[in-house]
Amino acid sequence: MDMQEAAEHADGILDAVLAEIQPEVRWVHGPTTTGVCDVTRRRVVMTVVSPERRGSFLGLVDRFWRKSDYRIKSVNDDSEVPAIFAQTRDGFGVSLIVGGAGQVFFEVDSPCVRESEVADPEPSGPSYAGAEVIPRPNVHSDFWSAGAH
Numbered sequence: 776m777d778m779q780e781a782a783e784h785a786d787g788i789l790d791a792v793l794a795e796i797q798p799e800v801r802w803v804h805g806p807t808t809t810g811v812c813d814v815t816r817r818r819v820v821m822t823v824v825s826p827e828r829r830g831s832f833l834g835l836v837d838r839f840w841r842k843s844d845y846r847i848k849s850v851n852d853d854s855e856v857p858a859i860f861a862q863t864r865d866g867f868g869v870s871l872i873v874g875g876a877g878q879v880f881f882e883v884d885s886p887c888v889r890e891s892e893v894a895d896p897e898p899s900g901p902s903y904a905g906a907e908v909i910p911r912p913n914v915h916s917d918f919w920s921a922g923a924h
Contacts (some may be wrong), residue, residue, distance in 0.1 A: 776889065777889040777891035778809060778812075778813075778814045778885070778888055778889065778891045778892070778893045779891050779892065779893050780888070780891075781813070781814050781867075781885035781886075781888045782807065782814045782816055782885070782893050782894070784865075784867065785814065785815075785816040785867060785883035785884075785885060786816055786896055788863065788867060788869060788883050789816060789818050789881055789883055791839075791843070792839055792840070792881065795835065795836075795839045796832070796835060796836070798916060798917075798918045798919065800820050800821075800822035800824070800879075800914075800916065800919060801820070801821045801822045801914040802818045802820045802822075802881075802899075803818070803819050803821055803899075803901055803903055803909060804816075804817070804819075804895075804896050804898065804899070804903075805817025805818060805882075805909065807893060807896065811887075812887040812888060812889070813884060813885045813886065813887055813888065814884075814888075814893050815882060815883065815884045816882070816883050816896065817880065817881065817882045817883075818880075818881045819878065819879075819881075819909045820878065820879035820880070820881070820912060821901075821910075821912050821913060821914045822912060822915075822919050822920065823877065823912045823913070823914065823915060823919065823920040824873075824877055824879055824912070824919045824920070825877070825919065825920050825921055825922045826854075826877060826922070827922035828918070828920070828921055828922070829857065829873060829877065832879065833857055833859060833873075836859060836871050837850070837859055840859070840861045840869065844864055845861040845862060845863050845864075845869060846862045846864075847859065847860075847861045848860045848861055848862055848868075855873075856872065856874060857873050858870060858871060858872040858873065859871045865886075866885075866886035867883055867884065867886065868882075868883065868884040869881075869882070869884075870882045870883075875911070876911040876912060877912065878911055878912045879912075
């Protein structure tokens with residue numbers, strides 16, 4: 776597997792977890808980064824996930840990753856910045872981190888693979904390519920945003 780194939784595999788991992796989240800959430804691509812022999816793909820959830828719904832959101836992702844036979848490496852139960860870190864059977868690291876304003880970040884890191892060029896992912900929705908910062912979540916969901924002010 777080369778870095779481009781690893782990036783595409785990471786995109787598939789991200790597509791699968793985001794498809795599992797119902798009602799669906801809006802998201803954008805975060806920056807792709809490459810190392811000497813690895814690649815990281817990111818997605819940033821633009822739907823507001825209220826503190827009242829955060830546990831449901833994390834539980835849904837945790838259950839899906841366990842059902843997908845991912846090994847849960849650690850869970851951060853912090854009420855402000857909870858996170859889940861896992862690993863796929865083929866060595867890809869996956870994480871969900873809740874950051875500032877409750878924004879949810881997904882990240883997939885590849886294991887070491889053959890060096891190659893890596894294309895940006897196909898855009899889906901708004902693009903913040905080249906932007907220094909992706910805006911805070913700004914999409915309302917009757918379900919996920921319930922109770923948010």
